[in-house]
Each structure stands twice: as C-alpha cells, then as structure tokens.
Amino acid sequence: MPKKSAGFILRPRFRVERGQDIGLGPGKVELLELIRETGSIAEAAKRMEMSYMRAWTLVKTMEDCFREPLIQVARGGASHGGAHLTEVGEQVVALYRRLEQEASSATADTWRELQKLLRS
Amino acid sequence: MPKKSAGFILRPRFRVERGQDIGLGPGKVELLELIRETGSIAEAAKRMEMSYMRAWTLVKTMEDCFREPLIQVARGGASHGGAHLTEVGEQVVALYRRLEQEASSATADTWRELQKLLRS
Numbered sequence: 001m002p003k004k005s006a007g008f009i010l011r012p013r014f015r016v017e018r019g020q021d022i023g024l025g026p027g028k029v030e031l032l033e034l035i036r037e038t039g040s041i042a043e044a045a046k047r048m049e050m051s052y053m054r055a056w057t058l059v060k061t062m063e064d065c066f067r068e069p070l071i072q073v074a075r076g077g078a079s080h081g082g083a084h085l086t087e088v089g090e091q092v093v094a095l096y097r098r099l100e101q102e103a104s105s106a107t108a109d110t111w112r113e114l115q116k117l118l119r120s
Numbered sequence: 121m122p123k124k125s126a127g128f129i130l131r132p133r134f135r136v137e138r139g140q141d142i143g144l145g146p147g148k149v150e151l152l153e154l155i156r157e158t159g160s161i162a163e164a165a166k167r168m169e170m171s172y173m174r175a176w177t178l179v180k181t182m183e184d185c186f187r188e189p190l191i192q193v194a195r196g197g198a199s200h201g202g203a204h205l206t207e208v209g210e211q212v213v214a215l216y217r218r219l220e221q222e223a224s225s226a227t228a229d230t231w232r233e234l235q236k237l238l239r240s
Binding site (some may be wrong): 007008009010011012013014015016017018019023024064065066067068088091092095096098099102103105106107110111113114117118119 | 127128129130131132133134135136137138139143144184185186187188208211212215216218219222223225226227230231233234237238239
C-alpha cells in the first residue's frame with residue numbers, strides 16, 4: 001500500500017470520526033483483520049501487544065458506531081471464546097482498505113513531487 | 121477537507137515515514153502553517169499547546185528529512201525570534217494539502233458506501 005522511494009514511504013491513514021469518537025482507523029481495522037485471522041479477540045490483542053480489555057473497548061467503540069455488529073462472538077460470550085467477522089465486518093474492512101488504495105493511486109503524482117524535496 | 125454526513129467525517133491523514141522517522145504528518149504540517157500565520161515558532165507552539173522545545177524538535181526532524189530548510193529563523197537564532205517559511209516550506213505545505221484533497225476526491229464513492237453502514 002505505502003509507496004517506497006529514497007527510503008521514505010507515504011502512508012495514508014484514514015479516520016472515521018464523530019467529534020471525539022473514532023469509529024474506525026488504522027488500529028481498529030488491524031484489530032478486525034487479526035480477529036478474522038486468529039478467530040479470537042484475545043489472540044488478536046496479543047498480536048497487537050494490547051490488553052484484552054483494550055481490544056474489547058475498541059470493538060465496543062466500533063459496535064457503537066456501526067448499525068450492525070462487525071464481530072460475532074461464539075458461545076462463552078464476551079470472554080475469551082472464539083470470534084469472527086460478520087458479513088458487515090468483512091465489508092467494513094474491505095471498504096477501508098479500498099479507501100487506502102484509492103488514496104495511494106490518486107496521490108501518486110503529488111507524492112512524486114514531494115519526494116523530490118526529501119533527502120535520499 | 122473532511123467530508124461530513126450523519127455526523128461522521130472521513131479524515132485522511134498522511135504520514136511521510138522512513139523507518140521510525142516521521143518526516144511529515146498532520147501535526148508537523150499544522151505547525152508549519154501556524155509558523156507562517158504567526159511568524160513565530162514560540163507562538164505556533166503555544167497555539168498547538170505544546171512546549172517550545174517540542175515544536176523545535178519537530179522542526180529539526182523535518183529539517184533532517186528535507187534537502188533544504190523549510191523555515192528561516194530571523195536573527196536571534198534558534199531562540200524566540202521571528203520565523204517564516206522558506207519557498208520550499210511553502211511548497212511542502214501546499215503539496216501535503218494537495219495530497220489530502222486528492223485523497224478526499226478519490227475516495228468519495230467508497231466513503232459513501234461506508235457511511236451507509238454507520239449509525240446516523
């Protein structure tokens with residue numbers, strides 16, 4: 001996604017905000033992807049080096065911002081049972097990654113201009 | 121720049137990175153713009169509610185990443201004298217803001233799709 005040159009990369013980072021609330025951003029999307037990959041909020045949290053409570057808080061914040069659940073927690077409820085993304089959760093991840101790709105494509109020329117001003 | 125709807129906005133935030141170094145990002149660009157506006161690093165720091173030392177460190181980091189100076193400090197040197205953007209500094213700010221505009225335009229359709237999934 002990020003474009004390399006002279007060691008510098010341009011990283012687009014989108015935030016979906018409402019006042020102080022951040023419904024979605026790079027960290028939350030990474031968390032969703034890791035939940036998909038590991039099938040577990042606890043394991044995803046571990047990979048991101050955050051506490052389970054912190055991960056759960058991020059999930060709750062997302063759930064408050066979206067109309068439908070992004071994550072389905074298996075029986076065992078909110079504790080350390082399995083978890084997977086819902087169809088909407090998959091859509092949200094895909095749309096967010098598409099935003100990044102579109103931004104990278106659209107900014108290619110301007111980034112090249114900026115690169116000329118950077119040290120190699 | 122950010123697009124509003126249902127209270128949520130999509131905010132593109134670009135980072136120019138090299139390893140751990142961040143040559144440019146939202147905070148540094150805001151600092152440059154405030155230096156331009158106020159003619160003073162100290163005053164720009166105050167507006168951003170950061171220490172003068174912190175602002176000076178951000179400026180130094182940028183100077184290390186770009187080929188030419190972004191800021192010209194008036195006599196009085198590194199202390200609390202006046203400061204203004206060089207021509208290259210102006211270019212850097214303009215290019216960064218253009219990245220954001222291009223990203224916002226390019227992602228409009230995808231953002232609309234994502235909005236449909238957000239609570240109003």
